[in-house]
Amino acid sequence: MKNVMKKMGCLFLISALLVLSACSSGQEASKRSKDGKINVVTTIAQIGEPLSEIGGDRLNVKSLMGPSVDPHLYKATQSDMETLEEADIIFYNGLHLEANMVEIFEKISESKPVLAVGETIPEESLLKDEKGVVDPHIWFDLDLWQQALDAAVEQLKEFSPEDADYFEENKKKYFARLADLKKEAEKLADIPESQRVLVTAHDAFGYFGRMHGIKVVGLQGLSTDSEIGITDIQDTIDIIKKYKVPAVFIESSINEKSIKAVIEGAKSEGINVTLGGELYSDAMGEEGTEEGTYIGMYRHNINTIYEALSEGGK
Amino acid sequence: MFTILLNSNTQWVLFSTMIFGIAAGTMGCLAYWKRQSLMSDALAHAALPGVVIAFLLLGEKNLFVMIIGASISALIGASFIQWIRSSTRISADTAMGMVLSIFFGLGIMLLTVVNRTSGGNQSGLDSFIFGQAASMVRSDVTTMLILALAVILIVFIAFKEWKIYLFDPEFAKGLGLSLKWMNGLYTTILVTTIVIGIQAVGVILIAALLIIPSVSARYWTQSFQRMIIISALFGGAAGALGTFISALGRGWPTGPFIVIVASALFFLSLFFGKEKGILVKYLQLKMQKRLVNIHTSKALRTKGVE
Amino acid sequence: MAEAVLQVENLSASYRKNTVLFDVNFVVQAGSLVGIVGPNGAGKSTLLKTILNLHPSLTGSVKFFGLPFNKVQKRIGYVPQRGSVDWDFPTNALDVVTMGLYGQIGWLKRPSRLHKQKAFEALEKLGMADYADRQISQLSGGQQQRVFLARALVQNADLYFMDEPLAGVDAATERAIMTLLKELKALGKTVMVVHHDLQTVEDYFDHVLLLNRTVIQYGKTKQIFTRENISRTYGGDLRWLREESLHVHNPIK
Numbered sequence: 001m002k003n004v005m006k007k008m009g010c011l012f013l014i015s016a017l018l019v020l021s022a023c024s025s026g027q028e029a030s031k032r033s034k035d036g037k038i039n040v041v042t043t044i045a046q047i048g049e050p051l052s053e054i055g056g057d058r059l060n061v062k063s064l065m066g067p068s069v070d071p072h073l074y075k076a077t078q079s080d081m082e083t084l085e086e087a088d089i090i091f092y093n094g095l096h097l098e099a100n101m102v103e104i105f106e107k108i109s110e111s112k113p114v115l116a117v118g119e120t121i122p123e124e125s126l127l128k129d130e131k132g133v134v135d136p137h138i139w140f141d142l143d144l145w146q147q148a149l150d151a152a153v154e155q156l157k158e159f160s161p162e163d164a165d166y167f168e169e170n171k172k173k174y175f176a177r178l179a180d181l182k183k184e185a186e187k188l189a190d191i192p193e194s195q196r197v198l199v200t201a202h203d204a205f206g207y208f209g210r211m212h213g214i215k216v217v218g219l220q221g222l223s224t225d226s227e228i229g230i231t232d233i234q235d236t237i238d239i240i241k242k243y244k245v246p247a248v249f250i251e252s253s254i255n256e257k258s259i260k261a262v263i264e265g266a267k268s269e270g271i272n273v274t275l276g277g278e279l280y281s282d283a284m285g286e287e288g289t290e291e292g293t294y295i296g297m298y299r300h301n302i303n304t305i306y307e308a309l310s311e312g313g314k
Numbered sequence: 315m316f317t318i319l320l321n322s323n324t325q326w327v328l329f330s331t332m333i334f335g336i337a338a339g340t341m342g343c344l345a346y347w348k349r350q351s352l353m354s355d356a357l358a359h360a361a362l363p364g365v366v367i368a369f370l371l372l373g374e375k376n377l378f379v380m381i382i383g384a385s386i387s388a389l390i391g392a393s394f395i396q397w398i399r400s401s402t403r404i405s406a407d408t409a410m411g412m413v414l415s416i417f418f419g420l421g422i423m424l425l426t427v428v429n430r431t432s433g434g435n436q437s438g439l440d441s442f443i444f445g446q447a448a449s450m451v452r453s454d455v456t457t458m459l460i461l462a463l464a465v466i467l468i469v470f471i472a473f474k475e476w477k478i479y480l481f482d483p484e485f486a487k488g489l490g491l492s493l494k495w496m497n498g499l500y501t502t503i504l505v506t507t508i509v510i511g512i513q514a515v516g517v518i519l520i521a522a523l524l525i526i527p528s529v530s531a532r533y534w535t536q537s538f539q540r541m542i543i544i545s546a547l548f549g550g551a552a553g554a555l556g557t558f559i560s561a562l563g564r565g566w567p568t569g570p571f572i573v574i575v576a577s578a579l580f581f582l583s584l585f586f587g588k589e590k591g592i593l594v595k596y597l598q599l600k601m602q603k604r605l606v607n608i609h610t611s612k613a614l615r616t617k618g619v620e
Numbered sequence: 621m622a623e624a625v626l627q628v629e630n631l632s633a634s635y636r637k638n639t640v641l642f643d644v645n646f647v648v649q650a651g652s653l654v655g656i657v658g659p660n661g662a663g664k665s666t667l668l669k670t671i672l673n674l675h676p677s678l679t680g681s682v683k684f685f686g687l688p689f690n691k692v693q694k695r696i697g698y699v700p701q702r703g704s705v706d707w708d709f710p711t712n713a714l715d716v717v718t719m720g721l722y723g724q725i726g727w728l729k730r731p732s733r734l735h736k737q738k739a740f741e742a743l744e745k746l747g748m749a750d751y752a753d754r755q756i757s758q759l760s761g762g763q764q765q766r767v768f769l770a771r772a773l774v775q776n777a778d779l780y781f782m783d784e785p786l787a788g789v790d791a792a793t794e795r796a797i798m799t800l801l802k803e804l805k806a807l808g809k810t811v812m813v814v815h816h817d818l819q820t821v822e823d824y825f826d827h828v829l830l831l832n833r834t835v836i837q838y839g840k841t842k843q844i845f846t847r848e849n850i851s852r853t854y855g856g857d858l859r860w861l862r863e864e865s866l867h868v869h870n871p872i873k
Binding site (some may be wrong): 069073074075077220227228229230231232233234235237255257258260261262264265268269 | 321322323324326327426429440441444445446447448449450451452557560561562563564565566567568569
């Protein structure tokens with residue numbers, strides 16, 4: 001018993017240290033503003049990573065939400081507040097993706113430029129569910145995301161006119177890479193049409209499906225904060241049955257348990273469906289890896305879906 | 315409407331919540347007579363840091379390891395309560411309140427820390443707070459079934475011992491029953507019951523299923539044995555019915571519906587229960603009044619004749 | 621020659637920081653009916669609980685029939701204070717009496733019909749046959765006390781400890797209980813009773829233990845129960861009065 005207590009004590013210490021280190025890293029960020037770069041803070045890395053490519057050494061980009069972090073449930077901590085405080089310019093996705101942080105951004109926008117990049121997209125190009133709620137996962141539509149990034153770059157140009165040409169040049173380079181990626185994605189059309197069904201944990205892939213002609217089924221709604229009901233699981237199994245879907249996918253930021261329940265449930269009804277692999281939906285991969293970049297994670301998704309769905313047809 | 319019952323997923327969830335309800339109803343009766351209903355709530359909350367720490371140590375979500383983490387954490391909470399009670403002047407309910415909030419706060423703190431570390435598919439941890447019954451699979455059902463049966467069996471095999479332990483512990487000790495052992499066993503099966511239900515209803519609502527069925531059962535019987543059986547039935551019915559109702563709607567949460575059904579059963583018992591139910595009491599009072607009236611009017615009449 | 625059934629040597633006990641009992645020494649012979657008498661807060665209940673290992677002792681040793689407690693547990697019966705249990709517990713009188721047989725039935729086994737019969741006979745002996753199926757919550761204080769006595773009776777012990785069995789009971793119950801105690805004595809059993817009513821001590825008990833945090837006097841009632849000893853116990857002496865007012869833990873009763 002005493003031993004256990006000791007171990008617990010150690011753990012508490014470790015966790016306390018974690019909290020402390022999180023605080024101190026926030027303070028570090030505040031010091032960097034002295035090096036003459038523009039401090040850009042974004043929520044999701046899907047905005048931050050492309051901007052750091054475009055901004056090059058003129059920008060200091062920090063994304064609040066790291067790998068595997070779920071933006072729907074994210075709540076700002078004290079250290080996040082400090083980071084936001086030190087920022088010169090802030091970008092977030094908007095469209096209620098960062099549901100718990102809207103109020104904070106509204107407050108901050110009184111004192112510094114804050115842009116919801118998703119809300120610059122014309123409404124008619126946005127997807128809505130049957131209740132009229134806008135799907136915020138717009139980075140899965142390469143064209144829309146290009147528009148959103150464009151709006152962000154415009155904002156940066158406005159903030160620092162002397163860097164405008166530099167940003168413009170880098171932006172063109174980056175958009176060219178996006179165009180290549182779009183070509184690469186055309187291979188998704190090779191999947192037999194009847195099998196072009198994407199089953200994932202939550203409704204993040206609506207834009208992806210619209211762009212590449214894939215029917216998308218999510219267990220959970222547009223946000224991850226609702227509990228998955230029993231009917232949701234059953235409905236998904238029914239769809240798998242109907243379309244003979246060969247594989248379903250888990251997402252890096254979502255509990256894979258419910259998708260596994262779907263697989264087991266389908267199995268007990270005599271349908272063999274495999275786990276197609278892990279997709280990046282709301283969060284990207286580890287920093288420094290291929291999947292840690294916007295283009296890299298998009299390519300990962302394309303390849304994973306392509307392999308899993310076309311394979312099963314055999 | 316009933317075709318939903320034919321689905322294997324629904325069956326798994328239904329079966330496991332029912333089994334949990336039965337175990338919780340049984341165990342709740344013991345907690346009721348130990349006058350420790352709040353204890354189950356405190357221990358349920360105390361389980362949360364264990365779940366998160368198990369995840370931190372392992373780096374992945376493994377239900378079995380998390381259950382062990384939850385048990386250890388809840389047992390530490392229990393020993394804290396025991397320690398505070400025996401060696402300070404702080405009363406039992408204050409001790410339980412303290413452990414409840416301290417451990418839950420610690421759990422939330424750790425959860426926030428984990429939420430920020432990379433590489434963890436951490437969102438599964440959140441579901442331990444409110445429960446996520448729908449994503450249960452066959453292996454979960456097996457685990458729950460074994461643990462729940464163990465709890466039920468322990469209560470029924472040693473039924474006579476539980477009765478004397480709860481009614482008159484000092485006398486039980488005089489007969490040679492080890493109170494230390496009984497206390498240990500009691501805490502162990504209480505924690506086991508809590509751990510079974512954590513996945514289905516979460517740490518916050520779990521106490522409801524340990525408390526409500528036993529209180530409801532009290533309105534129906536004057537026998538300890540029957541009280542346990544009725545409480546188990548109520549718990550099982552709440553689990554199964556709550557799950558069934560939640561399966562009727564799209565995206566309806568299971569845990570809260572189970573609690574709502576349990577509460578409905580409680581109100582039924584409160585009004586119509588045959589032992590001290592409100593309706594029965596009212597009728598008895600009315601009958602008594604009538605009897606008194608008849609007597610007095612008779613008395614008056616006889617007087618009038620004279 | 622009567623054998624010594626209970627030997628208490630240098631026993632002391634405390635509640636938190638207050639010493640309630642110190643230097644308690646006495647020896648009880650078989651067949652005695654002993655009244656334990658003393659003022660409130662004298663440690664009467666604590667003495668019973670400490671002897672029976674229900675309360676930890678600080679020092680000293682207790683021997684039953686020359687043996688330690690755990691060796692002779694089955695030969696010892698205990699009747700706790702009526703208020704120590706929750707009478708709202710859902711069970712009936714017969715069931716409570718059957719609890720006295722649990723030691724004989726054996727752990728994890730169910731009571732048989734024979735056991736129920738034995739329990740019923742014990743109830744009958746205390747004039748409670750008509751109440752066997754009655755809910756214990758619906759019994760009067762005196763009836764509840766008789767149920768407790770019946771439960772001790774079925775234990776068939778050789779040495780009984782009873783904590784205030786006559787407190788707050790009706791005259792009929794008091795008579796029934798005393799008849800039973802005298803019967804037990806006649807059978808050669810030893811009974812120690814915490815008692816509060818000084819007027820009846822001489823009628824009820826052949827031995828008396830005058831207690832006020834330690835043994836003031838112990839012996840045959842006729843010799844010990846004198847005015848002088850009583851006033852010594854109850855604080856005729858001023859020193860005791862003061863001590864007592866400082867250490868009252870149990871002002872109720």
